[in-house]
Amino acid sequence: MPLFVDLDGTLIKTDLLIESAFFLLKKQPWMLLLVLYWLLLGRARLKAEIAHRAQLDFEVLPLQQEFVAFLQQQAQAGRSLYLATASDRSLAEPVANRLGFFKGVLASDGQHNLKGKRKLEAILTSVHDAPFDYAGNAHVDLEIWAKARRAIIVNPSGGLVAAAKKRRYVVQQVFDDRPPTIKTWLRAFRVHQWAKNVLLGVPILTAHAFTVTAIADTVTAFLAFGLVASATYLLNDLLDLVSDRHHPRKCKRPFAAGDINLLSGIFAMVALFAAGFSLAVQLTDTFLFTLLGYLCLTISYSFYFKRVVLIDVLLLASLYTIRIAAGAFAIDVTLSSWLLGFSMFLFLSLALVKRCTELLAMQRLERLSMKGRDYHVADYGVLSAMGVAAGYLSILVLALFISTPETLGRYSLPVVLWLLCPLMAYWVSRLWLKTARGEMHDDPLMFSLKDQASWIVFINMMMVTLVAI
Structure with missing residues (x-):
């Protein structure tokens, strides 16, 4: 009895047309202007034109492993297996x-x-109208199962199993290896990264603006930035499917691993953007434009600058600094140039920690370079030197800020602020020591949020600042 197997969402946990479209969007975005023209020529033509321009890595596509093992057993038993897919032949045959x-x-x-x-x-x-079995995953497959002898359902869309049984189709087996939905979506949204938006609250502390209105506006700004940032994470993951699958940790991200449907990811991204900007319009116009600027920088980073050596880390540092600026604009207070200088150097150091950590991971895997990045393992020495220097420069800017007349007049006990410098020196030095030992997470801020010593430093810095006020 021959078994015909669907490809997208069944054999592989992704959609090759959408993957190809995002590959084209990233590499040749101007080509997407032709999409409407290709669509007018028919869906088959659209699929062919996009597929022929995409360069997917078929060796790392996420497979439905349990189902593939079943197919291997069937093939070894002598059963005839055929791949039947709506994807273009140029994509199906390599799989x-x-x-x-x-x-x-x-x-x-x-x-x-x-x-x-x-x-x-x-x-x-x-099959010349002979009996056959069919494996699929979507409601469109119901009309095929109507003529098939038996149905095999893999990672079914909502209500599919019930619909098949209601029509009295013979369901031989159901394969479903998808993780819990809510947990997977939270991972895709990178909700833990919202911790970075605490930077929006820094201007409240430095400007001593402890009013109910300022706090409420900061919370609104926090939510707006979080929603927009989550949307950009989804976009970034959709654009980086190929390179993420070659990364030792990023290969487990929901889209790269095939745990979330790509089309659902697109809808979620649009919804998050809409929700974030609906909150932003309730604050100052300056905050709204800053959030738009953040979005433009993030998109330019995802599309191009993340592959440009050094520009990528400078842009990452800017994205952190923009959060502080946005926090000041949200509560309408004057932005300190000292604070901007301090944050730029500090976050440049953290961005370099991230790159150095990734280079050490590549070295352990005996690779010479990073896929999708213009860095080589041999760059580690100079990058780490630049990172340490940037970290110490942030401490120098902090020291200069403490000694300014503005600071002396704003704080009742400004001399206490000098304790911030040794605390910062310890924290920066420890981060780089951990990096050199290969003990650093590739996101230093996330490492710090889970690191007990970092929390002790942060709490002490907060206490010092409050005492100085």
Whole structure:
């Protein structure tokens, strides 16, 4: 009994058309202007044009491992397996060749879009109307199961299993290896990264603006930045599917691992952007424009600058500093140039920690360079030197700030602020020591939030500042 297997969402935990479109968006965004024209020529033509311009890495596509193991057993038992997909043939055949147990491939070819009824017709033609089984994952597969002897359902869309059983289809087996939905979405949104938005509250502390209105506006700004940042994380992950799958840790991200449907990710991204900016318009115009600037910088980083050596870390440092500026604009207080200088040097140091950590990870994997980045393992020495220097420069700026007449007049006990310098020196030095030992997470801020010594430093710095006020 031949078994026909769907590709997108069934054999692999992703959608090759959407992956190809994001690859094109990242590498040749101007080509997407032709999408409407290609679509007018038919969906099959659209798929072919996008597929022929994409350069996907088929060796790292996320497979439904439990289902693949089942197919291998079926093939070893002598069963005839065929790949039947609406994806373009140029994408389907490399996947079939990778696995090696398919006897044939039925796929779209630029003229015929092999989906639903057309796929069923192609299957019936290939088996000469003989009985067959079919494995799929979507509601569009129901009309194929209507003619199949048995149904195999893999990572089903909502209500699919119930719909198949309601129609009295014979469901042979259901494979589902997807992790819990809410937990997976929270990982995709990177809610833990919202901790970085605490930087929005720094101007309240430095300006001594402890009013109910200022606190409420800061909370609103925190939420707006968090929602927009989560949307940009989704966009970044969708653009970086190939490089993430080659990364020892990022390969486990929900989109790279195939734990979340790519189309759902697009809808979620749009919803997060809308929610974030609906909150931003309730604050000052300056804050709104700052959030727009943050979004533009983040998108430019995702599309291009993350692959440009040194510019990427400078831009990362700027994205942190913008949060502090946005916090000042949200509560309408004057932004301190000293604070901007301090944060720029400090976050440049942290951005370099991130890159150095990634280079050490590549070194352990015996790779010479980072995929998707213009860095080589040999760059570690000079990058670490720049990072340590930037960290100490932030302490120098802090010391100069403490000694200014403005600070002396603003704080009742300004001399106490000098205790911040040794605390900062210890923290920066410890981060770089951990990095050199290979004990650093590739996100130093996340490392600090889980690090007991860092918390002791932060609490002491907060106490020193409050005493000085």
